[in-house]
Amino acid sequence: xxxxxxxxxxxxxxxxxxxxxxxxxxxxxxxxxxxxxxxxxxxxxxxxxxxxxxxxxxxxxxxxxxxxxxxxxxxxxxxxxxxxxxxxxxxxxxxxxxxxxxxxxxxxxxxxxxxxxxxxxxxxxxxxxxxxxxxxxxxxxxxxxxxxxxxxxxxxxxxxxxxxxxxxxxxxxxxxxxxxxxxxxxxxxxxxxxxxxxxxxxxxxxxxxxxxxxxxxxxx
Amino acid sequence: xxxxxxxxxxxxxxxxxxxxxxxxxxxxxxxxxxxxxxxxxxxxxxxxxxxxxxxxxxxxxxxxxxxxxxxxxxxxxxxxxxxxxxxxxxxxxxxxxxxxxxxxxxxxxxxxxxxxxxxxxxxxxxxxxxxxxxxxxxxxxxxxxxxxxxxxxxxxxxxxxxxxxxxxxxxxxxxxxxxxxxxxxxxxxxxxxxxxxxxxxxxxxxxxxxxxxxxxxxxxxxxxxxxxxxxxxxxxxxxxxxxxxxxxxxxxxxxxxxxxxxxx
Numbered sequence: 001x002x003x004x005x006x007x008x009x010x011x012x013x014x015x016x017x018x019x020x021x022x023x024x025x026x027x028x029x030x031x032x033x034x035x036x037x038x039x040x041x042x043x044x045x046x047x048x049x050x051x052x053x054x055x056x057x058x059x060x061x062x063x064x065x066x067x068x069x070x071x072x073x074x075x076x077x078x079x080x081x082x083x084x085x086x087x088x089x090x091x092x093x094x095x096x097x098x099x100x101x102x103x104x105x106x107x108x109x110x111x112x113x114x115x116x117x118x119x120x121x122x123x124x125x126x127x128x129x130x131x132x133x134x135x136x137x138x139x140x141x142x143x144x145x146x147x148x149x150x151x152x153x154x155x156x157x158x159x160x161x162x163x164x165x166x167x168x169x170x171x172x173x174x175x176x177x178x179x180x181x182x183x184x185x186x187x188x189x190x191x192x193x194x195x196x197x198x199x200x201x202x203x204x205x206x207x208x209x210x211x212x213x214x215x216x217x218x219x220x
Numbered sequence: 221x222x223x224x225x226x227x228x229x230x231x232x233x234x235x236x237x238x239x240x241x242x243x244x245x246x247x248x249x250x251x252x253x254x255x256x257x258x259x260x261x262x263x264x265x266x267x268x269x270x271x272x273x274x275x276x277x278x279x280x281x282x283x284x285x286x287x288x289x290x291x292x293x294x295x296x297x298x299x300x301x302x303x304x305x306x307x308x309x310x311x312x313x314x315x316x317x318x319x320x321x322x323x324x325x326x327x328x329x330x331x332x333x334x335x336x337x338x339x340x341x342x343x344x345x346x347x348x349x350x351x352x353x354x355x356x357x358x359x360x361x362x363x364x365x366x367x368x369x370x371x372x373x374x375x376x377x378x379x380x381x382x383x384x385x386x387x388x389x390x391x392x393x394x395x396x397x398x399x400x401x402x403x404x405x406x407x408x409x410x411x412x413x414x415x416x417x418x419x420x421x422x423x424x425x426x427x428x429x430x431x432x433x434x435x436x437x438x439x440x441x442x443x444x445x446x447x448x449x450x451x452x453x454x455x456x457x458x459x460x461x462x463x464x465x466x467x468x469x470x471x472x473x474x475x476x477x478x479x480x481x482x483x484x
Contacts, residue, residue: 119319123320123378125305126273128337128338129336130302142321142322142323145323
């Protein structure tokens with residue numbers, strides 16, 4: 001029977017905290033940047049202009065249909081060779097993860113927008129609103145409510161996807177725990193603790209979002 | 221007639237794909253006139269109505285409402301979104317399925333046009349909106365959300381919302397078709413009141429008895445053309461065309477209107 005000894009991890013606490021800080025900070029950046037890419041992608045696919053639609057679609061499918069691990073490596077190793085663009089591991093992984101997340105956010109946002117009954121934007125138009133006004137005042141406020149569960153889901157995946165940046169030696173929680181595991185010869189304790197840390201952050205977040213959803217749903 | 225007409229439509233054509241929905245339609249509505257559009261489904265009456273405020277952009281012909289006119293067809297440039305929006309602000313439209321904004325209270329629904337489109341100050345818009353809600357008998361529902369209202373109440377809010385833009389023309393697209401029978405009366409009575417106040421209106425409806433009562437002119441459409449047109453009572457009581465007769469035979473043409481229960 002294996003003898004668990006979590007006490008040993010205490011001496012690595014600063015390493016873990018450091019890694020956790022990088023993971024959380026990274027997630028904030030890639031979720032925000034991803035939402036920007038997602039909005040661009042969504043409105044791109046809904047554009048009146050074919051060229052814009054095609055560009056947006058190409059972006060979405062390129063990032064949605066290739067593995068994120070490959071994208072990370074590609075951004076860091078291939079871009080310098082092909083395009084002469086040198087990036088630090090942090091920039092490369094932030095960009096890759098944001099674009100990857102953005103491609104999924106795009107489809108969530110687009111789906112939310114087109115799920116709103118056409119009569120809503122027609123009613124806006126009949127009042128004399130421009131398409132932009134009816135999007136902002138009528139369609140988006142309703143669509144965002146429907147997008148929230150899916151956006152949250154995707155953001156949870158994004159949070160966990162940050163663990164992949166350890167392949168580019170970005171010192172996130174997983175990378176630091178690898179260091180700790182090699183040093184302590186206690187991988188079981190280390191990775192169990194890491195799993196608990198991810199869950200300990202995500203579970204309260206999901207509860208907060210569920211509450212928010214309920215509040216938003218009152219008017220519908 | 222064309223000197224005094226509020227709405228003038230000439231040679232209007234519209235196709236959806238290979239389906240020609242409107243074939244060379246002409247229509248005049250006098251200032252303060254009430255025109256009822258009737259006809260079987262698929263006859264093009266709703267499309268015609270939507271062409272009046274350019275919610276549907278015609279393929280050919282011309283549309284004039286008040287002083288603003290547009291021509292369509294070969295060589296004519298399509299109006300840009302700002303011009304379209306400004307034009308639509310002068311006409312009010314009421315939809316079959318109400319299309320109220322579910323994320324806003326009744327009051328906010330009615331205020332939305334004045335605030336967003338007319339850039340009216342919130343306080344002024346609220347005063348205007350409350351007055352319009354009172355007019356349709358729903359002043360006390362101001363702070364409720366649309367989901368809590370009955371169909372008839374929803375449609376009256378939709379009418380108030382359109383009226384808050386202080387339009388020159390009101391367009392009704394089967395405004396009572398989605399309502400339970402007992403709720404039709406309250407909506408018709410609001411429309412009737414508007415007619416008596418001299419609002420210029422075009423009404424797409426299946427309520428033949430109502431059309432006979434309220435409209436001064438009636439247009440019967442089938443397959444994208446106007447089959448018969450004339451004073452409402454005359455067309456309904458003594459239709460000239462066989463097609464009109466056949467269509468009207470499905471309805472009770474006279475008799476009492478559904479009662480308007482003032483209770484809301």
